[in-house]
Amino acid sequence: MALDLNANCLPTARTVADLRDQVKVWRADGLRIALVPTMGALHIGHMSLIEEAKKHADKVIVSIFVNPTQFAPHEDFDAYPRTEKTDSELVKDHGGHLIYAPSGTEMYPDGFSTSINITGITNGLCGDSRPHFFGGVAIVVSKLLLQALPDVAIFGEKDYQQLQVIKRMVADLNIPVEVVGAPLVRDEDGLATSSRNKYLTAQDRQQGLALHKALANVATLVKNGKTAADALKASEAILNDAEITSWDYFEVRDASDLTLVDGPVTRPARAFIATQVGKARLIDNWPIDPA
Amino acid sequence: MALDLNANCLPTARTVADLRDQVKVWRADGLRIALVPTMGALHIGHMSLIEEAKKHADKVIVSIFVNPTQFAPHEDFDAYPRTEKTDSELVKDHGGHLIYAPSGTEMYPDGFSTSINITGITNGLCGDSRPHFFGGVAIVVSKLLLQALPDVAIFGEKDYQQLQVIKRMVADLNIPVEVVGAPLVRDEDGLATSSRNKYLTAQDRQQGLALHKALANVATLVKNGKTAADALKASEAILNDAEITSWDYFEVRDASDLTLVDGPVTRPARAFIATQVGKARLIDNWPIDPA
Numbered sequence: 374m375a376l377d378l379n380a381n382c383l384p385t386a387r388t389v390a391d392l393r394d395q396v397k398v399w400r401a402d403g404l405r406i407a408l409v410p411t412m413g414a415l416h417i418g419h420m421s422l423i424e425e426a427k428k429h430a431d432k433v434i435v436s437i438f439v440n441p442t443q444f445a446p447h448e449d450f451d452a453y454p455r456t457e458k459t460d461s462e463l464v465k466d467h468g469g470h471l472i473y474a475p476s477g478t479e480m481y482p483d484g485f486s487t488s489i490n491i492t493g494i495t496n497g498l499c500g501d502s503r504p505h506f507f508g509g510v511a512i513v514v515s516k517l518l519l520q521a522l523p524d525v526a527i528f529g530e531k532d533y534q535q536l537q538v539i540k541r542m543v544a545d546l547n548i549p550v551e552v553v554g555a556p557l558v559r560d561e562d563g564l565a566t567s568s569r570n571k572y573l574t575a576q577d578r579q580q581g582l583a584l585h586k587a588l589a590n591v592a593t594l595v596k597n598g599k600t601a602a603d604a605l606k607a608s609e610a611i612l613n614d615a616e617i618t619s620w621d622y623f624e625v626r627d628a629s630d631l632t633l634v635d636g637p638v639t640r641p642a643r644a645f646i647a648t649q650v651g652k653a654r655l656i657d658n659w660p661i662d663p664a
Numbered sequence: 665m666a667l668d669l670n671a672n673c674l675p676t677a678r679t680v681a682d683l684r685d686q687v688k689v690w691r692a693d694g695l696r697i698a699l700v701p702t703m704g705a706l707h708i709g710h711m712s713l714i715e716e717a718k719k720h721a722d723k724v725i726v727s728i729f730v731n732p733t734q735f736a737p738h739e740d741f742d743a744y745p746r747t748e749k750t751d752s753e754l755v756k757d758h759g760g761h762l763i764y765a766p767s768g769t770e771m772y773p774d775g776f777s778t779s780i781n782i783t784g785i786t787n788g789l790c791g792d793s794r795p796h797f798f799g800g801v802a803i804v805v806s807k808l809l810l811q812a813l814p815d816v817a818i819f820g821e822k823d824y825q826q827l828q829v830i831k832r833m834v835a836d837l838n839i840p841v842e843v844v845g846a847p848l849v850r851d852e853d854g855l856a857t858s859s860r861n862k863y864l865t866a867q868d869r870q871q872g873l874a875l876h877k878a879l880a881n882v883a884t885l886v887k888n889g890k891t892a893a894d895a896l897k898a899s900e901a902i903l904n905d906a907e908i909t910s911w912d913y914f915e916v917r918d919a920s921d922l923t924l925v926d927g928p929v930t931r932p933a934r935a936f937i938a939t940q941v942g943k944a945r946l947i948d949n950w951p952i953d954p955a
Contacts, residue, residue: 389838486784487802487836493777511778512837519810519838545778546803547680547810 382461385472389520392434392473396521404431408523408550410514413437413474414454415463418558418566422527423467425555429525435464436473436517438480443509454571473521480516489515491538491545494631498534498645499656502621507538514539518550525551531558531565533643533658537631557658559585569653577651583615584646588659591625591644598664601625601642602635612648620648625661638663673752676763680811683725683764687812695722699814699841701805704728704765705745706754709849709857713818714758716846720816726755727764727808729771734800745862764812771807780806782829782836785922789825789936790947793912798829805830809841816842822849822856824934824949828922848949850876860944868942874906875937879950882916882935889955892916892933893926903939911939916952929954 386392399406407430409422419435426433437460444450461472489511499506518526528536536554543552558566563585564578573581587608594604605623612620625634628641642661647654677683690697698721700713710726717724728751735741752763780802790797809817819827827845834843849857854876855869864872878899885895896914903911916925919932933952938945 393840484784484832485836486782487833488781488783490779490781491777492779493775516836516838519840522840541775542778545776545807547807549684549810549813 381465382458383465383469383472385461385474387474387476388479389475392471392475392520395471396434396523399432405525406430406521406523407433408517408521408526409433409435409469410517410526410528411435411437411460412439412453412568413460414456414568414571415460416566416568416570417560418529418531420463420467421558422529422555423464423469425553426525426527427468429527429551429553430523432471433464433469434471434473434521434523435460435469436475436521438473438475438513438517440480440509440513441477442481442512443506445503445505448503449569454568473517480513488512489542491542494534494537494541497626497631497633498622498624499647500534502647507535510535510538511542515542515546515548518543518548523550525553527553527555529558530554530556530658531567532656533557533645534631537629565655565657567653567655569655572653573651577653580615580617581650581653581655583612583617584648584650584655584657585659587611587623588644588646588657592659592661595625595638595642595661595664600636601638605644617648617650620646621654622647628660672756673749674756674760674763676752676765678765678767679770680766683762683766683811686762687725687814690723696816697721697812697814698724699808699812699817700724700726700760701808701817701819702726702728702751703730703744703859704751705747705859705862706751707857707859707861708851709820709822711754711758712849713820713846714755714760716844717816717818718759720818720842720844721814723762724755724760725762725764725812725814726751726760727766727812729764729766729804729808731771731800731804732768733772733803734797736794736796739794739796740860745859764808771804779803780833782833785825785828785832788917788922788924789913789915790938791825793938798826801826801829802833806833806837806839809834809839814841816844818844818846820849821845821847821949822858823947824848824936825922828920856946856948858944858946860946863944864942868944871906871908872941872944872946874903874908875939875941875946875948876950878902878914879935879937879948883950883952886916886929886933886952886955891927892929896935908939908941911937912945913938919951 407426409426439453495507540552590608591604623646625644628643644659647656698717730744786798831843881899882895914937916935919934936949938947
């Protein structure tokens, strides 16, 4: 097997063949394997995914691939941060075992012609504001899962809709992998960790703190008996105070099937927000217990 | 494992769990496994697929599932022949080891939301006349492959475009299965074997023989130096003599990428035909060597 080696970095597989060679060796030893798919630019949120992975498996593979098919032409594919060396060091420090960093042509060679579509759960939220997004996520995640064939794959609840879409696809296609969601991680100031936070100025960041405050307020108001619609309406003031006056969405949805909730919240739900702050599109979500 | 058992029939798995249990036992013994996906109504064409499968594997699973998603509403889903008992006996007689016959709800439970699309190679031929077809084939084949995870899967060259579409999809999604094509099988009179031949009257059958005669004539004329277009034009007389005056397609295409060939044939090609004969839509194809 040809693996990149570097004193401070982990072994790195760059082809499907090398990845499968390593997995085969681990399988022969009877080891359980976890995959943590990422686009790199790793931060403490990703480290929590690795910690979760270690609970489920003996060996942890972290894939790093900035997937072009989930970006629209006007989005930040070219600008997306690429920091593979420090990523690899971080994964090593947190007990991961292998980096899988394929090239674009390894993932999408000439003649590539297949797409995957998931209906229903992709309506609304990021599915509306980023129509390319879930098709791109579906194809790359199905490929990564079938390339590695891990026992378990870990995805963060930060991308809550994405997690539900992946669970749906994996069940529908009978991909023999357990999909596990890991809780959203926040920085000390409460901002949801994100690779795109690197785009934020100090002032942007202050503004961004209004997102989780507004979401938490929705949850509190619902708990105190307000309808979802009333709780959202009342919480807009927190956004407006931070000079956030428009957003892609600021909604309450059912926690499992993601249908929109306007009235009284009678089942576990979740508040969601997405908005542009400075140069970054930020998303966040918050659990809501029924009133 | 709960498997149906019957003196003259093979063990039959009806759920993904039962299928995987049996595969796991074989895997633990280090055995190679082949899957032959079918819609049942088995005939000597399918038996040739089983023979091919035995060359590649120790254990042969034959799946029987009349897949609703590859039929359009006006097509023959309800009328499609279902003969599971005799199918099972035939597979047993020809050395297969397991029938996998899932129910419709096992394959497509409530909430199923995923579709797969392959572009390019699905244009033309059956992709034009049966727009539902390849999407339906893609989803059911990907599911069957991922349910069983065999080493090899066998598909007949009778459905030549389908075979190429499946090869494309398996490569694109990195499904870890080798796809093998098996040569088309003909009855003694030359008619391509097909489950739909059961729909034919004796008179229909005589008419149907014009299909392979016309295709063979195209191959001969090309070999003698005619262009594809001229060879097709000249061969229409064979169809017309059998009172076949219209067809879904009667074409020459590149043997690997299925692009249309009109002029001189300089690379391996294939002649294709599809037409309604009596109550059956018949398809056939024939290899063409370059002039």
